[in-house]
Amino acid sequence: MAAMMKAAVFVEKGRIVLEDKRIPDVGPNDALVRVTTTTICGTDIHILKGEYPVEKGLTIGHEPVGVIEKLGSAVTGFREGQRVIAGAITPSGWSHACLCGYCSQDGAGTKHGWKAIGGWKFGNTIDGCQAEYVLVPDAMANLAPIADGLTDEEVLMCPDIxxxxxxxxxxxxxxxxxxxxxxxxxxxxxxxxxxxxxxxxxxxxxxxxxxxxxxxxxxxxxxxxxxxxxxxxxxxxxxxxxxxxxxxxxxxxxxxxxxxxxxxxxxxxxxxxxxxxxxxxxxxxxxxxxxxxxxxxxxxxALCPGGKERMRRMMDVVRSGRVDMKSLVTHRFTLDQIEDAYELFGNQRDGVLKVAITT
Amino acid sequence: MAAMMKAAVFVEKGRIVLEDKRIPDVGPNDALVRVTTTTICGTDIHILKGEYPVEKGLTIGHEPVGVIEKLGSAVTGFREGQRVIAGAITPSGWSHACLCGYCSQDGAGTKHGWKAIGGWKFGNTIDGCQAEYVLVPDAMANLAPIADGLTDEEVLMCPDIxxxxxxxxxxxxxxxxxxxxxxxxxxxxxxxxxxxxxxxxxxxxxxxxxxxxxxxxxxxxxxxxxxxxxxxxxxxxxxxxxxxxxxxxxxxxxxxxxxxxxxxxxxxxxxxxxxxxxxxxxxxxxxxxxxxxxxxxxxxxALCPGGKERMRRMMDVVRSGRVDMKSLVTHRFTLDQIEDAYELFGNQRDGVLKVAITT
Amino acid sequence: MAAMMKAAVFVEKGRIVLEDKRIPDVGPNDALVRVTTTTICGTDIHILKGEYPVEKGLTIGHEPVGVIEKLGSAVTGFREGQRVIAGAITPSGWSHACLCGYCSQDGAGTKHGWKAIGGWKFGNTIDGCQAEYVLVPDAMANLAPIADGLTDEEVLMCPDIxxxxxxxxxxxxxxxxxxxxxxxxxxxxxxxxxxxxxxxxxxxxxxxxxxxxxxxxxxxxxxxxxxxxxxxxxxxxxxxxxxxxxxxxxxxxxxxxxxxxxxxxxxxxxxxxxxxxxxxxxxxxxxxxxxxxxxxxxxxxALCPGGKERMRRMMDVVRSGRVDMKSLVTHRFTLDQIEDAYELFGNQRDGVLKVAITT
Amino acid sequence: MAAMMKAAVFVEKGRIVLEDKRIPDVGPNDALVRVTTTTICGTDIHILKGEYPVEKGLTIGHEPVGVIEKLGSAVTGFREGQRVIAGAITPSGWSHACLCGYCSQDGAGTKHGWKAIGGWKFGNTIDGCQAEYVLVPDAMANLAPIADGLTDEEVLMCPDIxxxxxxxxxxxxxxxxxxxxxxxxxxxxxxxxxxxxxxxxxxxxxxxxxxxxxxxxxxxxxxxxxxxxxxxxxxxxxxxxxxxxxxxxxxxxxxxxxxxxxxxxxxxxxxxxxxxxxxxxxxxxxxxxxxxxxxxxxxxxALCPGGKERMRRMMDVVRSGRVDMKSLVTHRFTLDQIEDAYELFGNQRDGVLKVAITT
Incomplete structure (x- = not known):
């Protein structure tokens, strides 16, 4: 019997709901990450309102902070238990677009290797991270370890905004x-x-x-x-x-x-x-x-640059103290409260800038 | 009594006419060039049709091939009698735009040194080269000697197209x-x-x-x-x-x-x-x-890059034989016949690509 | 009993010898390519002379033209029997160096993801292609299909020179x-x-x-x-x-x-x-x-750029007829004659520019 | 009878001496600037020691802050009495090097328009600014007005370091x-x-x-x-x-x-x-x-970029408060004391970073 998890799922226009879902299987190049903190993006609100189409049943969310739970059989260079982020954009690294430096237009799997916005997968073409677990594709290109001393909230803005x-x-x-x-x-x-x-x-x-x-x-x-x-x-x-x-x-x-x-x-x-x-x-x-x-x-x-090197750089800037990204987090919720978080953030109530969702 | 010359002048919408005009005086940084060959540009047709506004009485034309007749008192590095071209765009070299590498947006004389399309002066904001003589401003930035062995027609496309x-x-x-x-x-x-x-x-x-x-x-x-x-x-x-x-x-x-x-x-x-x-x-x-x-x-x-270094490069490409620009000249006229040339080129008759106007 | 193949192996300084070797196993992200044509590089002569150190027993050669024999279990987008080349440099696509656009300094497997010359693997750090078969790592980043109509010799210079x-x-x-x-x-x-x-x-x-x-x-x-x-x-x-x-x-x-x-x-x-x-x-x-x-x-x-996109571009240039790379092949040998080919090429005899080695 | 001024002149190896010199005549494209503050550069020490050759009798110094005293007849866009700086490098704007964006290698006056280090003129190939007055060549390319509210010392580092x-x-x-x-x-x-x-x-x-x-x-x-x-x-x-x-x-x-x-x-x-x-x-x-x-x-x-646009940008950075250049000035002298200033700066005594020389 497969293990289950909570996940915020697009049900239909107007409804993103916390549901039970199977924890996904881990393919050879994947990593399963237990999400510790995530957030809601303006794009998620477009999805909620039906303005940006995604498949019904998809888990939403593309800004994961978490811990490696399980590594695919072909993944090296990381260890289970390691704190990591992954970018909103998760390039394959090997498509023609990626090899030209256009990771966000990653056409992995297409005939020519280019696909407009193709690098954006989480909560768009594959299950996202507003959930207890998220499967990171092409893990060796996308897992970015968090340096000691940085909190989840400090690095929460790195994946996207x-x-x-x-x-x-x-x-x-x-x-x-x-x-x-x-x-x-x-x-x-x-x-x-x-x-x-x-x-x-x-x-x-x-x-x-x-x-x-x-x-x-x-x-x-x-x-x-x-x-x-x-x-x-x-x-x-x-x-x-x-x-x-x-x-x-x-x-x-x-x-x-x-x-x-x-x-x-x-x-x-x-x-x-x-x-x-x-x-x-x-x-x-x-x-x-x-x-x-x-x-x-x-x-x-521009479309948000992703990949582990980009994430490393963003976290290095955070660590340098040059910018204070943490102060953009104005409200905090648990994953169980995520529907409330959508309500607040979607209506831009209460001076909200960004919310933190913890599991 | 000042010497006179023939010049193709914008009289009013629909009329560009060959008129007698004074040969201009030569300021310290100018050069007077006796035009030997020039051409008509699609832009000139827009001027003729009143679609692009210029002052009445302006001499039209921005693609000069000729011979230096007289150099301004502060001009060094050139000699009278030298065959030269000047670009359609004649940058000052010293405006803020030029010093940023945007010579075609030359704002010489403006408060901030930037002016949209400001580098295009000939036949736009100053008298052009469909005439027996043309005054080249900022001559040290704009006179480009023609290498021996290149004909007027071979270099006629360099200034603009x-x-x-x-x-x-x-x-x-x-x-x-x-x-x-x-x-x-x-x-x-x-x-x-x-x-x-x-x-x-x-x-x-x-x-x-x-x-x-x-x-x-x-x-x-x-x-x-x-x-x-x-x-x-x-x-x-x-x-x-x-x-x-x-x-x-x-x-x-x-x-x-x-x-x-x-x-x-x-x-x-x-x-x-x-x-x-x-x-x-x-x-x-x-x-x-x-x-x-x-x-x-x-x-x-883009707006046509100008200045003597650009012209030198264009002529070097012609000299290399890499491209055959001469073959774009399909029809030939004398300056006296320029109104006929406008008629032919303006109506795109007879398979015309570019005309050569000789004096 | 494992299948065997012929391979040109570095035995010791002064000796590269054709030997029997096991055909390698195919990992999930690999591709096994049957080599149809390859060549000898000046670098291989440095290896032969002991001027560039490689491990004894390594198969030499980094310019493969061939046919996909077998694809790894995680490899998609290619099919067995397809004619392909791979570059002399075979980037992972996912190292920090690759994600910065420095595929030739690929540090896949190193702590920081950078390694000087690390993208050069064939005949340097892994078995190369002067053999009947070669294993291409990170196949999805490195296999480049040959367009119909192009011969082996026409694309033989693409991988390296x-x-x-x-x-x-x-x-x-x-x-x-x-x-x-x-x-x-x-x-x-x-x-x-x-x-x-x-x-x-x-x-x-x-x-x-x-x-x-x-x-x-x-x-x-x-x-x-x-x-x-x-x-x-x-x-x-x-x-x-x-x-x-x-x-x-x-x-x-x-x-x-x-x-x-x-x-x-x-x-x-x-x-x-x-x-x-x-x-x-x-x-x-x-x-x-x-x-x-x-x-x-x-x-x-520079170090030779590699990866399938680079190879695609090189082959497109060949196909355009802009350059004639084929004429650099001055001598031809079979794999069985490769020791003779080394002798000729190593001594720069007989006006040799490049040799083609066919299997 | 020509007016005279004080100027720090290279006399011979080991001797830079304050002397009386004629105030220079102003050519059509020049500006005469009354120097209010200047400084000594490490390069000046090389000149003093005879390690970098300049002509005997040359006025040293290439970092002028001052007031426009007189404009050449062809200079427009500035007014006498205006506070300005000029860069250590004073490009013509019109040489081939300048038109390629290499103002510091300005070859104005050379056959091809390129000259290594040619943009450095003050105190190298023409009289410099450790004097009461300095003549700025190609004034329209080089005079950079100082914004109100900025002191001489605040902009003193802009011309060079x-x-x-x-x-x-x-x-x-x-x-x-x-x-x-x-x-x-x-x-x-x-x-x-x-x-x-x-x-x-x-x-x-x-x-x-x-x-x-x-x-x-x-x-x-x-x-x-x-x-x-x-x-x-x-x-x-x-x-x-x-x-x-x-x-x-x-x-x-x-x-x-x-x-x-x-x-x-x-x-x-x-x-x-x-x-x-x-x-x-x-x-x-x-x-x-x-x-x-x-x-x-x-x-x-790199060689110090110059020209008025570069100076404008440097002064804008100063004005923004992003950096504190003023704190590099550790010692102050009058022009009359410049030989003492050379002694202090040349021997790096007393924790000196930069000196300010006022007139």
């Missing part, structure tokens, strides 16, 4: 002395702000409409903030702050036409729009903001 | 072994095709609807062609040619929503859309072609 | 219009010459002392050659050819202080020395050639 | 999460340490033998220090600190074989040695530290 937010800064190609604007200061935008600071931007302008988020933005590294409630024209506000020059890099961290367009408008010629948002409509590039296609503006998008 | 087309390939970041699609095979698209070949793409797919252009595309380096007259779904055609994988880089060389969108659709996740077109409408990014902003597709745009 | 030589050009960051010098025109230098041509260098200067190699260099893309027998000062010859400017990129393809130093001397300030050679002594950087450390010269080294 | 030190970090290509070692913590090494911190290194190891410098290194961003007086094997110390892995990037900031070699030894395969030192002997690359040329280690060198 820290890696994603930092990728927004990295994709912007931020250089020492750059001026950078970040549109929206939810958890990912806050991490992008921290990332811009880490990369040497000398002037960081954070945009949002919620005072607590703007205050947190300053803590994460913003030099100036634009409150879109106070200024309903953030583009004009940023152009004024920069004395008409514009910014070198703008990071979009919300996923709306309005923020995308504002980001495009505030970058100087030759600047970069680094997009992090998950969009739900077509996007429009206004002719004037684009200099008719002659302004040498670059538009890039 | 060769530099632009190659920038399309360069901006794509083409690597050895890449598969590349180029949308539209007018003069610039043909140069982009040649550029993709030069950079090591192993599979080059050229798209157009005119058989002569597709034939020329093969001569410039295309391995395969997609005739949009035969296949009214070039995206499907390219996906079939690539067995469903898509291309690493797509170059847009027309300036329409349809080609922009097709280019975006055919690139694999993580691929680059390198845009060369001058657009006249807002652009739309379809959500599905963009993987909701998570497919890591990059969109870049 | 083509990938290595091209990496010399790639590491140089060659741009359209660059001037490039390549020192030594053995098989790898010839491939570097071809790579420089593929990447858009407009002036390629090949250096060697053997007339046949200089002739072959012209066939592979060199515009000019410097015969070090005729000119015993290749630096002076190149500075004269470039009218005192020097080259943008120099590629070293021999592994001697003299070629390293000459390469450093001929690059302009800000230029790149891309080194491919395997050195056997310390190297000296002359103060004057280095502008006392202020000339912004970059020195890079 | 801050720009140089940061270039050491930039040339290293430091990424978020990198481990970096910096060899020597003199003023430039300290700035490299600050630069590594700015670029997101998560673990910074500073090496020196002077306790005060190690203490200052911690203030500038080092996480750990290696005291070469305590540990006479800094390579072993760093390998132990990194648990055998080595560092991603090592910065050399002294100019000795020993530091160069140690830097090469501590980088992991694929790592970068970013060299800042001015060497006075040939350099040796040990075979074992270089994996025989197969370890994919990159060696880069």
């Amino acid at each position: 820290m890696s994603t937010g930092f990728a927004g800064a990295e994709n912007g190609g931020i250089k020492i002395g750059d001026t950078v604007a970040i549109f929206a200061q939810g958890p990912i935008g806050l991490c992008a702000t921290a990332g811009a600071r880490l990369m040497g931007a000398s002037r960081i302008i954070a945009v949002d409409g919620i005072p607590e988020r703007l205050a947190m933005a300053r803590k994460m590294g913003a030099d100036e903030v634009v409150d879109i409630k106070a200024s309903n024209d953030p583009v004009a506000a940023i152009m004024e702050l920069t004395d008409g020059r514009g910014v070198d890099v703008a990071i979009e961290a919300l996923g709306l036409q309005s923020t995308f367009e504002s980001a495009l408008r505030v970058i100087r010629p030759g600047g970069t729009l680094s997009s992090l948002g998950v969009y739900s409509t077509d996007l429009r590039i206004p002719l004037d903001a684009y200099a008719a296609g002659l302004g040498e503006k670059t538009i890039r998008t | 060769m530099s632009t087309g190659f920038a399309g390939a360069e901006n794509g970041g083409i690597k050895i072994g890449d598969t590349v699609a180029i949308f539209a095979q007018g003069p610039i698209g043909l140069c982009a095709t040649a550029g993709a070949r030069l950079m090591g793409a192993s599979r080059i797919i050229a798209v157009d609807g005119i058989p002569e252009r597709l034939a020329m595309a093969r001569k410039m380096g295309a391995d395969e062609v997609v005739d949009i007259k035969a296949s009214n779904d070039p995206v499907a055609a390219i996906m079939e040619l690539t067995d469903g994988r898509g291309v690493d880089v797509a170059i847009e060389a027309l300036g329409l929503q349809s080609t922009f969108e097709s280019a975006l659709r055919v690139i694999r996740p993580g691929g680059t859309l390198s845009s060369l077109g001058v657009y006249s409408t807002d652009l739309r990014i379809p959500l599905d072609a963009y993987a909701a902003g998570l497919g890591e597709k990059t969109i870049r745009t | 083509m990938s290595t030589g091209f990496a010399g050009a790639e590491n140089g960051g060659i741009k359209i219009g660059d001037t490039v010098a390549i020192f030594a025109q053995g098989p790898i230098g010839l491939c570097a010459t071809a790579g420089a041509r593929l990447m858009g260098a407009s002036r390629i200067i090949a250096v060697d002392g053997i007339p046949e190699r200089l002739a072959m260099a012209r066939k592979m893309g060199a515009d000019e050659v410097v015969d070090i027998k005729a000119s015993n000062d290749p630096v002076a010859a190149i500075m004269e050819l470039t009218d005192g400017r020097g080259v943008d990129v120099a590629i070293e393809a021999l592994g001697l202080q003299s070629t390293f130093e000459s390469a450093l001397r001929v690059i302009r300030p800000g230029g790149t020395l891309s080194s491919l050679g395997v050195y056997s002594t310390d190297l000296r950087i002359p103060l004057d050639a280095y502008a006392a450390g202020l000339g912004e010269k970059t020195i890079r080294t | 801050m720009s140089t030190g940061f270039a050491g970090a930039e040339n290293g290509g430091i990424k978020i999460g990198d481990t970096v070692a910096i060899f020597a913590q003199g003023p430039i090494g300290l700035c490299a340490t600050a630069g590594a911190r700015l670029m997101g290194a998560s673990r910074i190891i500073a090496v020196d033998g002077i306790p005060e410098r190690l203490a200052m290194a911690r203030k500038m961003g080092a996480d750990e220090v290696v005291d070469i007086k305590a540990s006479n094997d800094p390579v072993a110390a760093i390998m132990e600190l990194t648990d055998g892995r080595g560092v991603d990037v090592a910065i050399e900031a002294l100019g000795l074989q020993s530091t160069f070699e140690s830097a090469l030894r501590v980088i992991r395969p694929g790592g970068t040695l970013s060299s800042l030192g001015v060497y006075s002997t040939d350099l040796r690359i040990p075979l074992d530290a270089y994996a025989a040329g197969l370890g994919e280690k990159t060696i880069r060198t």
Whole structure:
């Protein structure tokens, strides 16, 4: 008789429910991880609302912190009982996309080795980690040991939002002395702000409409903030702050036409729009903001980088004390209470930024 | 009494006329060049039609081949009588944009040193070269001597379309072994095709609807062609040619929503859309072609790189025999006949690709 | 009773001998490939001479072309009977080095995931492919199917010298219009010459002392050659050819202080020395050639890139007809005659460039 | 009768003397700047000792802070009375080197437009700024206005050591999460340490033998220090600190074989040695530290980036408060006392890091 576990399962639009499920079998390249802490992502709320389709019965969640319970027969270099995280993105390492450095577009199993968003598997195409146990595929590429002295909460942002937010800064190609604007200061935008600071931007302008988020933005590294409630024209506000020059890099961290367009408008010629948002409509590039296609503006998008080396780096940054990711955790629940956690987080009640779910 | 010259002048929408004009005075950092050969660009046709605004009375033209007639008092390193070209883009060298490597967005004279499309001066913000003489600003940054043995026609494409087309390939970041699609095979698209070949793409797919252009595309380096007259779904055609994988880089060389969108659709996740077109409408990014902003597709745009070093490189490529730019010149006129040349080129009659205008 | 095969084994310094060996067992992530064609590399001669240490009893050879005989239990996406190559370098895909894009320094199995030259396994740390069968590790990262229509000899250079030589050009960051010098025109230098041509260098200067190699260099893309027998000062010859400017990129393809130093001397300030050679002594950087450390010269080294994506790209280049790698095969032997092949190749007799060994 | 000024002049080996000199005439592209504060660089000491040759009678000094006294007739965009700095490197903007982005190798006036170290003019090939007035060449490329609120001392490090030190970090290509070692913590090494911190290194190891410098290194961003007086094997110390892995990037900031070699030894395969030192002997690359040329280690060198855009960025970093450059100024003199300042700084007495010289 197989052992059973609790898991938060997508039942149907509007319902993610804690259910009993079989603890999965461990294939030769897998690792079974006992989850000690996890969290809920904005993407999970899209799944809950039926805005992002996943199969019914799938376990949700892609931000695992835990302990290795069992290693596959072909897995070496790790030991059972070791504390680890795995990224939201779990690349195979061996697909054509991975071998080109595009681990998040991992097409393992496809004909050509490329698949848009294919690196995102947990809680999307395979069972996720809002459960007592999670099966980590391609374990040798994905298990990242947690250094002694780091708590679960300290590394809880590494699998997704820290890696994603930092990728927004990295994709912007931020250089020492750059001026950078970040549109929206939810958890990912806050991490992008921290990332811009880490990369040497000398002037960081954070945009949002919620005072607590703007205050947190300053803590994460913003030099100036634009409150879109106070200024309903953030583009004009940023152009004024920069004395008409514009910014070198703008990071979009919300996923709306309005923020995308504002980001495009505030970058100087030759600047970069680094997009992090998950969009739900077509996007429009206004002719004037684009200099008719002659302004040498670059538009890039990121999907959370994953894999054990990325996770190692994120945890090293945490350990360095350069950024304080722990302070993004505003609420705590047990796995048994996860439906309450969804209710709070999904409705953005009570000033929530991120929740911690412990088992 | 000042010496006079003939010059093709924008009089009003629909009229570019050969007129008498004063030969300009030469400032300390200028050079006066006697034009021996020039050409007409698609952009000039936009000016003629009133689609791109310039001041009435401006001399048109931005592709000069000629001989130095007179050097400014502060100009060293050149001699009168020397055969030279200057780029369509004539950077100052000293603006903030130039010092960042964005010479085409040269903001010399602006508060911050950045100006969208600011590097394009000839026939846009200062008198151009469809004239007997042209004044080259910042001459030490812009005069590029022609090597012995190269004819005017051999280097006539260097100032604009060769530099632009190659920038399309360069901006794509083409690597050895890449598969590349180029949308539209007018003069610039043909140069982009040649550029993709030069950079090591192993599979080059050229798209157009005119058989002569597709034939020329093969001569410039295309391995395969997609005739949009035969296949009214070039995206499907390219996906079939690539067995469903898509291309690493797509170059847009027309300036329409349809080609922009097709280019975006055919690139694999993580691929680059390198845009060369001058657009006249807002652009739309379809959500599905963009993987909701998570497919890591990059969109870049280029404006013709200029300056004497760029021109030196373009002429070196011509001299190497790697590409045959001369064959793009299909028709020849004298400056006296330039209105006829506009008529032919503007109406794309008689299989015209590029015209040579000699004085 | 286990099946047996023939294999060229390092017995001791001076002796590589064809012996009978067990056909290896196939682990879950392995593939057994029946070798149809292979070759001998200059590195194998170093092993033979005892200059590069390997364990006694090791099967030599790292350039396999063959047919999949048997797939490991966890390997998907391939089928037995498929024609494939594998690179000289067989990355795991999952080490820290691989996940950083440094597959050739693959430290799979080490504490930190980095190991200098660790990606080179065949005929170095595991049995190689001068045998009837070879076991390919991490098969999903390393098996590269051969397209229909390509012969064994056409793809025989892909696993090593083509990938290595091209990496010399790639590491140089060659741009359209660059001037490039390549020192030594053995098989790898010839491939570097071809790579420089593929990447858009407009002036390629090949250096060697053997007339046949200089002739072959012209066939592979060199515009000019410097015969070090005729000119015993290749630096002076190149500075004269470039009218005192020097080259943008120099590629070293021999592994001697003299070629390293000459390469450093001929690059302009800000230029790149891309080194491919395997050195056997310390190297000296002359103060004057280095502008006392202020000339912004970059020195890079490459080790053959491997993995199935790299192999796919190399074969795509072969298929495109852009380069003719087949013509580097000057002599042919069967596996039974491999000791004769070593004798010929090791002594560089009879104008040999590369040998093909068939089974 | 021409106006006269005081200037520190190189008379002969061992003697830099304050003399009366004519205030220079202002050419069309020049600006005359009245120097308010300047400093002495280690390079000036090399000049004093006759180790770096300059012409007798040359005014020394390349780090000017001052006020525009007079603008050349062709200079626009600035006004007399404006507070400015100029970089130690004063690029023309228009040479081939500049147009390729290598402003420090500016070959303005040479046949090909490249000259090793050619961008360094002040106190090297033209009169420098240890004087009451200095003539800034190519003023439109080089004058950088000081923002209100910044003092002379706050921006005094921008022209050279801050720009140089940061270039050491930039040339290293430091990424978020990198481990970096910096060899020597003199003023430039300290700035490299600050630069590594700015670029997101998560673990910074500073090496020196002077306790005060190690203490200052911690203030500038080092996480750990290696005291070469305590540990006479800094390579072993760093390998132990990194648990055998080595560092991603090592910065050399002294100019000795020993530091160069140690830097090469501590980088992991694929790592970068970013060299800042001015060497006075040939350099040796040990075979074992270089994996025989197969370890994919990159060696880069920097020369202080200059030009007004670079200066603007440096001053923006100062203004942001990210780094405290002012604290490097340990001693103050007037121009009349400059010979005393040379004596103190040249002998590294009294814990001197940098001196400020005011007029």
